[in-house]
Amino acid sequence: MIVLFTDFGPAGPYVGQMRAVLARDAPDVPVIELMSDAPLCNPRAAAYFLAVLAGEFQAGSIFLAVVDPGVGGDRAAIALEADGRWFVVPDNGLLALVARRVADARCWRIDWRPKVLSGSFHGRDLFAPIVARLAHGENPPGESLYGSEIAGGAWPDDLAEIIYLDHFDNAMTGMRAATLAADVRLAVGRRELVRARTFSNVPQGAAFWYENANGLAEVAVNGGRADHELGLSIGSDVRILAT
Amino acid sequence: MIVLFTDFGPAGPYVGQMRAVLARDAPDVPVIELMSDAPLCNPRAAAYFLAVLAGEFQAGSIFLAVVDPGVGGDRAAIALEADGRWFVVPDNGLLALVARRVADARCWRIDWRPKVLSGSFHGRDLFAPIVARLAHGENPPGESLYGSEIAGGAWPDDLAEIIYLDHFDNAMTGMRAATLAADVRLAVGRRELVRARTFSNVPQGAAFWYENANGLAEVAVNGGRADHELGLSIGSDVRILAT
Amino acid sequence: MIVLFTDFGPAGPYVGQMRAVLARDAPDVPVIELMSDAPLCNPRAAAYFLAVLAGEFQAGSIFLAVVDPGVGGDRAAIALEADGRWFVVPDNGLLALVARRVADARCWRIDWRPKVLSGSFHGRDLFAPIVARLAHGENPPGESLYGSEIAGGAWPDDLAEIIYLDHFDNAMTGMRAATLAADVRLAVGRRELVRARTFSNVPQGAAFWYENANGLAEVAVNGGRADHELGLSIGSDVRILAT
Numbered sequence: 258m259i260v261l262f263t264d265f266g267p268a269g270p271y272v273g274q275m276r277a278v279l280a281r282d283a284p285d286v287p288v289i290e291l292m293s294d295a296p297l298c299n300p301r302a303a304a305y306f307l308a309v310l311a312g313e314f315q316a317g318s319i320f321l322a323v324v325d326p327g328v329g330g331d332r333a334a335i336a337l338e339a340d341g342r343w344f345v346v347p348d349n350g351l352l353a354l355v356a357r358r359v360a361d362a363r364c365w366r367i368d369w370r371p372k373v374l375s376g377s378f379h380g381r382d383l384f385a386p387i388v389a390r391l392a393h394g395e396n397p398p399g400e401s402l403y404g405s406e407i408a409g410g411a412w413p414d415d416l417a418e419i420i421y422l423d424h425f426d427n428a429m430t431g432m433r434a435a436t437l438a439a440d441v442r443l444a445v446g447r448r449e450l451v452r453a454r455t456f457s458n459v460p461q462g463a464a465f466w467y468e469n470a471n472g473l474a475e476v477a478v479n480g481g482r483a484d485h486e487l488g489l490s491i492g493s494d495v496r497i498l499a500t
Numbered sequence: 501m502i503v504l505f506t507d508f509g510p511a512g513p514y515v516g517q518m519r520a521v522l523a524r525d526a527p528d529v530p531v532i533e534l535m536s537d538a539p540l541c542n543p544r545a546a547a548y549f550l551a552v553l554a555g556e557f558q559a560g561s562i563f564l565a566v567v568d569p570g571v572g573g574d575r576a577a578i579a580l581e582a583d584g585r586w587f588v589v590p591d592n593g594l595l596a597l598v599a600r601r602v603a604d605a606r607c608w609r610i611d612w613r614p615k616v617l618s619g620s621f622h623g624r625d626l627f628a629p630i631v632a633r634l635a636h637g638e639n640p641p642g643e644s645l646y647g648s649e650i651a652g653g654a655w656p657d658d659l660a661e662i663i664y665l666d667h668f669d670n671a672m673t674g675m676r677a678a679t680l681a682a683d684v685r686l687a688v689g690r691r692e693l694v695r696a697r698t699f700s701n702v703p704q705g706a707a708f709w710y711e712n713a714n715g716l717a718e719v720a721v722n723g724g725r726a727d728h729e730l731g732l733s734i735g736s737d738v739r740i741l742a743t
Numbered sequence: 744m745i746v747l748f749t750d751f752g753p754a755g756p757y758v759g760q761m762r763a764v765l766a767r768d769a770p771d772v773p774v775i776e777l778m779s780d781a782p783l784c785n786p787r788a789a790a791y792f793l794a795v796l797a798g799e800f801q802a803g804s805i806f807l808a809v810v811d812p813g814v815g816g817d818r819a820a821i822a823l824e825a826d827g828r829w830f831v832v833p834d835n836g837l838l839a840l841v842a843r844r845v846a847d848a849r850c851w852r853i854d855w856r857p858k859v860l861s862g863s864f865h866g867r868d869l870f871a872p873i874v875a876r877l878a879h880g881e882n883p884p885g886e887s888l889y890g891s892e893i894a895g896g897a898w899p900d901d902l903a904e905i906i907y908l909d910h911f912d913n914a915m916t917g918m919r920a921a922t923l924a925a926d927v928r929l930a931v932g933r934r935e936l937v938r939a940r941t942f943s944n945v946p947q948g949a950a951f952w953y954e955n956a957n958g959l960a961e962v963a964v965n966g967g968r969a970d971h972e973l974g975l976s977i978g979s980d981v982r983i984l985a986t
Contacts, residue, residue, distance in 0.1 A: 258523055260516075267511035268753035268908025269778025270796055270957075273746075280744055284773070287527070289519050290514025297911070298966075310513055314520060326966070330943030376941030378956030424509025425540070452919050457573030471513075472623030479509030480541075480569070483780060501766055503759075510754035532762050535755025553756055640803070667752025668783070698862030700816030713864030714756075723784075723812070729937060 259288045260314060261390055262307055262322040263380065264295040271378065275321065275385045282389030291320075295421075296491050298326040300349040302420035304409060305431035308354035309471045314468065316341025321388045324351055329376035334367040334383055335407055336397035343391050344386045353409025362404050369398035419445075419476070419493040426482035428489045429475045434468030437497065444496040445476060445487050456480075502531045502631055505550055505559060505565040506623065507538040514621065518564065519627045525632030534563075538664075539734050541569040543594040544546070545663035547652060548674035551597035552714045559584025564623065564631045567594055572619035577610040577626055577643065578650060579640035586634050588627045596652025605647050612641035662688075662736040669725035671732045672718045677711030688719060688730050688737040701722075745874055746772045746800060748793055748808040749866065750779055750781040757864065761807065761871045768875030770802035777806075780908075782977050785844075786837040790895060791917030794840035795957045802827025807866070807874045810831040812971030815862035820853040820869055821893060822883035829877050831870045839895025855884035877891050905931075905962070905979040912968035914975045915961045923983065928981040931962060931973050 259279060265271040272293050279288055290309060296302035303324040311320060325332075325347040333348040348350050348366070356362045367387060375384045387397065414481040416431025423429065430443075441467045443450045453465040461480045464487060469475035477483050477493070484490065502522060508514040508683045516537050522531055534553060539545035546567040554563060568575075568590040573661050576591040580601040591609070599605045630640065649701050659674025666672065671717040673686075686693045686709045706724045707730060712718035714730060719738070728734065745765060758779050765774055787927075789810040795863040797806060811833040817898060825845040832838050834852070842848045853873060860868045862947035873883065874893025899958035909915070916929075929936045929952045940953040947966045950973060955961035962981070963969050970976065 258520075260520075264910070266753075267509075268780035268910070269776065270792075271909075272779035273775055274796070274799065277744075277746075277777070280773060280775060281801060287523060289516055289523060291516035291520070294511030306513075310517070313517065315524060327943060329941035375956035376953070381956065424507070425516075455572035457570060467597065467619070470618035470624065489623070501763075503763075510752075530766060532759055533755065534759035534763070537754035549756075553760070556760065558767060584797070664761060666757075667750070667754070698815035700813060713861035713867065 258315070258318050259283065259286050259392060260318055261288065261290045261293070262295055262310070262320055262321045263293050264297045264303065264324045265293050265380070267293050271380065274378070274381045276416050278381055278385040278483045279389055282386055283392040288335050288393045295324050298324065299350040299491060300324045300326070300347075301409070301412060302416070302418065302431065302491055304351050304354045304412070305416045306429070307351065308358055309433070310471055311342060311355055314342055319388050319391050320345070320386050321341040322351055323380040323381065323384060324344045325349065325497060328379050332408075334379065335402065336365045336367060336387065336391070336399070337407070338363045345387050345391065347379065348408050350409025350412060352407060354409060356404050357414070364402040364404055364407055365397035365399040366402050367399040368399060388482055409464075417493055417495045417497065419489050419495065420490070422484045422491065426484045427475055427477040428483045428487070429469060430495050432474045432495070433472050435472065437474060442498040443474065443476065444498055445489060445493060448487055449498060501557070501561050502526065502529050502635060503561055503563045504531065504533045504536070505538055505553070505563055506536050507540045507546065507567045508558045508623070510536050514623065515633075517621070517624045521624055522632060526635040528553070529635045530717055537647065538567050541567065541568070541592075542653070542734060544655060545595045545661065545674065545734055546657070547655070548596050548659045549599055549672070552716055554585060554598055557585055562586040562631050562634050563588070564627050565589045565594055566627060567621040567732040568592065568622065572626040575651070577622065577683070578645065579608045579630065580650070581606045581635070586699060587631050588634065588662050589651045590622065591651050593652025593655060595650060596722050599650060600657070607645040607647055607650055608640035608642040609645050610640060610642040629650050651703050660738045660740065662732050662734055662738065665732070665734065668707050669727045670718055670720040671726045671730070671736075672712060672716050673738050675717045675719060675738070676715050677717045680716065680717060685741040686717065686719065688732060688736060691730055692698055692741060744800070744804050745772050745878060746804055746806045747774065747776045747779070748781055748796070748806055749779050749864070750783045750789070750810045751779050753779050757866065760864075760867045764867055764871040765875060768981040769839075769878040772878045781810050784810065784875065785977060786810045786812070786833075786835040787895070787898060788904065788917065788977055790837050790840045790898070791902045792904050792915070793837065794844055795919070795959055797828060797841055797936055805874050806831070806879050807827040807870050808832045808837055809867065809870060810903040811835065813864050816983070817879060820865065821888065822851045822853060822877070822885070823875065824849045825894070831873050831877065833865065833974040834894050836898060836953055837894025838893060839898055842890050842893060843900070850890055850893055851885040852888050892921035903981045903983065905975050905981065908970045908975070908977065912970045913961055913963040914973070915955060915959050916971045916981050918960045918981070919958050920960045921958065923960060926938055928984040929960065929962065930973060930978060930984055934973055935984060937964060
């Protein structure tokens with residue numbers, strides 16, 4: 258299975274153009290559009306999201322992940338194999354947390370270049386053809402790297418920031434809830450938030466935080482819009498208060 | 501065929517995560533994303549939309565429908581078979597109109613629970629695995645119910661409200677046009693609207709109502725934005741004027 | 744492969760309803776949603792976009808393209824075969840540039856009508872069943888036309904306007920970059936823009952134009968929002984400055 262994770266937007270044509278390449282080069286492999294609204298041009302925030310989402314997928318899944326503000330510049334393209342799952346991405350930190358959280362990761366710097374490579378759409382021109390090769394059982398066409406050589410090594414293990422606002426206007430953080438004490442309070446701006454199990458455990462209109470279905474600490478308002486009511490956007494700081 | 505009907509949003513990752521479960525548990529069954537912007541957290545409005553959309557699908561189709569503001573609370577999960585089509589949903593009224601409009605519906609309360617059940621994403625954890633079982637010809641794992649026991653029994657047969665605003669900013673009502681006299685006028689706010697066959701039958705800029713392609717009465721402005729020009733949002737009242 | 748190109752919006756239900764018809768009538772043919780946010784109700788702008796996107800697809804691809812403000816009126820439905828690719832569309836100019844840029848195009852006016860034809864959703868009721876027939880190798884059910892008889896013949900070869908704003912807020916023009924001199928400057932409003940190869944070749948915050956990955960001249964701001972900062976929307980004029 259090929260899994261698409263990009264900031265290309267929920268509409269097109271970029272995701273569709275990548276799908277067309279995959280349909281041509283790997284027609285028998287199913288493709289899932291996991292998300293197309295990853296944090297825009299923000300590989301750091303996206304890295305913390307991708308790391309929790311990827312854990313759900315079975316060995317053999319191949320991720321084509323693109324959040325790539327430096328496209329056309331000199332950042333490398335890399336492939337990584339982690340616990341049987343593959344990732345093909347720009348080397349801008351997007352895989353930093355995936356790599357760090359697995360026991361055994363193997364990395365390659367992609368040397369292959371297509372005959373025609375646009376300056377702004379490597380997802381279609383470079384990454385998709387590589388993904389199709391991996392789907393056929395080929396090795397990545399490039400040079401082995403040490404995991405420590407990929408970008409993002411200095412980023413923290415968990416990110417105390419808002420990394421995503423969902424369709425319900427809930428605000429995910431880059432912190433795994435399992436790393437936080439059960440009774441910890443979080444603060445965003447001047448607001449302190451207690452933990453709850455889920456929406457139906459707090460009054461209508463109450464702000465709280467909880468462990469979301471992907472294991473991240475998430476800020477929400479029951480029946481309301483956390484982003485508006487708490488003034489949150491991607492990159493907003495989240496503080497952990499002493500208990 | 502598996503049909504997804506949710507309020508999860510046009511982007512991700514929630515639809516993609518449900519697709520991943522379906523791809524794992526029912527890999528040979530095609531999946532169609534019917535809509536992912538069903539009326540947000542509004543199972544009543546969604547119920548009137550789902551009922552007209554579902555009618556187009558063939559016997560054997562299995563709907564995974566989630567508009568579920570009470571997720572994690574004590575509402576039940578149900579499965580329903582109606583004219584050969586299956587539905588797996590939270591029991592919050594979302595199926596009330598589907599059930600009422602078929603000659604013969606069979607219902608089950610789902611007793612099965614997965615080993616890991618998040619408090620906020622039953623679409624992935626509970627409903628998708630059940631849908632995959634049904635796709636394999638299994639019966640719903642639960643207890644038979646009477647149709648009268650499912651939620652939403654007190655809702656009207658047609659809903660005189662705006663239930664959806666589409667990408668063209670047209671405003672659908674929850675009323676089947678076939679239940680309205682041919683020359684009836686509708687009123688929204690202080691505006692009275694006459695009926696037309698379609699857009700090209702009224703002048704540019706004119707507001708009107710018509711029977712949309714799904715059989716619902718819909719309010720539109722030819723070449724304009726009905727929601728803005730008439731001040732409409734989901735839940736706005738629609739009145740039927742004496743002819 | 745069936746390729747969907749519409750202005751139906753990134754959410755549903757219209758794309759999903761067309762997919763349901765295709766799944767019923769051509770279940771073995773893969774479907775790609777190329778884009779669902781084509782320029783809204785603007786077949787002229789859409790025509791210049793479709794013409795560059797279509798060029799990437801292999802012979803045998805069948806495009807179901809709908810940008811159709813005149814649906815329900817007297818515009819015809821047409822099918823066109825161009826270099827082995829098929830297109831089924833409303834005859835409102837949407838294919839004008841596709842037809843003009845191929846050596847050999849064959850056209851048909853679709854005479855067939857389904858038993859039930861809504862006044863507002865020909866994508867589902869008329870075009871999708873025709874596309875399924877073509878996917879089975881049938882000829883279009885209608886009368887041959889000369890290419891010169893289809894709509895849009897008076898439109899220019901390249902359109903000096905903004906035709907699309909993407910998820911990154913870059914603004915595509917309807918001009919193929921290959922038709923412009925290498926050192927040409929473009930002007931939008933009072934701003935003059937020089938050409939760059941790609942984003943990483945200009946300073947953060949700089950406005951420029953470049954040849955995008957689809958061969959069109961595109962206006963962008965590195966790390967910024969071209970639409971907001973330059974006041975651009977679909978239809979904005981673009982001027983070519985003497986060098």
